[in-house]
Amino acid sequence: MIFVTVGTQLPFDRLVSMIDELAGKHALQVFAQTADPGASYKHIDHAPYLTPDEYDDIIARTTILVGHAGIGTILTAKKVEKPVIVMPRKASLGEHRNEHQLATARHLEGQEGVYIAHDRATLSELLNRNDLTPASFRDTPEKTRLQQFLRNFVYEA
Structure with missing residues (x-):
């Protein structure tokens, strides 16, 4: 199962919609935590928020973790030793306040088990x-x- 998480602060419809489309096209089993109580998707199971127990249960059954470029998502993937696909939110698209997730993704590039998808084609692959x-x-x-x-950065600032 693929678990998509976008954190609890902001929805990330661009990512979840791509996943929904790809799940339908490739018959992928997906559960998404959307942070959006009004979200509606055709091909994936989803909920806006999860309790800690629900989250842990889904993580245990997950084969691939997909999320925004949030540090919590990365740390969770490393803790449970699951591959993680990261798609950074873009402030230029109104998905966040600034472009820090693009910077985070650049620094994660090349880390073992962390895969960066900036577009639908890479995400699909x-x-x-x-x-x-x-x-x-x-x-x-x-x-x-x-x-x-x-x-x-810390000691020279």
């Missing part, structure tokens, strides 16, 4: 692969670079 590597907290060159970047 990733959802249909069966060789996605699980995300994890293992040390990687990318993780070391990100840690050093953050240290420099």
Whole structure:
């Protein structure tokens, strides 16, 4: 099962609508947490919000996690060692206040088990692969670079 989560602060209809369309086209089993009580989709199961127990139950059954470029989504994927596909929200499309999710996605690029989809074609390709590597907290060159970047940012600011 594919679990799509957009966090609890803002809906992300661009992502969820793409997933809904792709689920119908490729017969994908998807559950989405939408943050939108008025949302309606044809090909996926969905709810606006989940309790912590519901979230944990769905995560346990998930094979691929899909979400916005929120740190909570990334950390969850790494904790449960599931592949994660990230699509950053864009302020230019009214999906967020600024473009910080694009910056987050750039820094996540190349991390093992973290896949970035900026468009429908990439999202479709990733959802249909069966060789996605699980995300994890293992040390990687990318993780070391990100840690050093953050240290420099914090201590030089």
